[in-house]
Amino acid sequence: MARYVDPRFAERMRMLRHARGLSLKGLYRIAHVSVSSLSEYETGRRRPSAEMARNLDLALDAGGQLAAMVVETPRTTTADEADEASDRVTHAVSAPRMIDARAVDALAAALAAHRRADDDADPVLLLPAVSAGQVQVQRLAEQARGPHAHALQVVSAEWTQFTGWLHAQARHDAEAVRLLTESADQAVRLGVSNLACQAWGFRGYLERQRGVPARITRAFRTAAEIPGISRLHRVDAMLNTVHGLGLMGEKRQALELLGQADDLTTSAGGDEVDPASYWLTPTWLRIPMGMAYLGLDRASDAVENLRAGLGALPGGWQRAEWAAEYRDALARAEDAA
Known part of the structure; x- marks a missing residue:
């Protein structure tokens, strides 16, 4: 299992224990965890498992606070494969100019695992490990030479983008903008x-959280106009631009662009899904379509599309942190319909 622990876990545990007036020995009697282990959890020298976090949560009557701060996700590789990948990454760090294809694949697989965890975990939990990996991979990419250097540089750019996306979700706005x-x-x-289109799309997401329609529109319009992007990427960016234009009151421009996006939508259904944008499928487009209609004050159309798009997501994705804005948008559309 891959384990992500919120860096605030130790402090929160200590505060909860003090709030209950318990010593470490007192907590030991309730939780049946050794005093030395409890001390290590509170100082951050030891990382709790998800089961341990639930146990401590119950013992401290924390109402789920501690349990939510530890997430474990299944690994998609065997132990031998993981060891081999680790060995290759270690070798790559020590000899970056000799990077090989399997080392690049190992780094790409590690990033893919972080991305999957984002569908289940609070982004704050992921940031320490992802940020450390981004720095290391970027350093490797800057030094790498030879036939696999370009592939490594692409992984580095993807890792930088994903780190920026996590910062955007956590509302570390300045760092998110820098990395994206x-x-x-x-x-x-x-x-x-x-990848460039996606980075600008994430910028647009951040501007939606900030509530600045002109910046929403500018970010997604930039994404839509990047040459060479897939039709799925272009339609997604165009629909999000429609949403921004609608919020700005530019209804005529918004409707013209919506018509263009509609014309592309059918043909985009035949596009192959980009592994780096695994969520971007023809079904996913119902969500930005719903957002576009919401920006145009067409509540019934927004409800139909948002409900269909959210309903088609895998169960874990529907509850993900990043999906909250779409759940909220659906609730607003239902109230207005």
């Missing part, structure tokens, strides 16, 4: 159009 801009620039230099 850096990722978009890297993607353009590397000729990976979809």
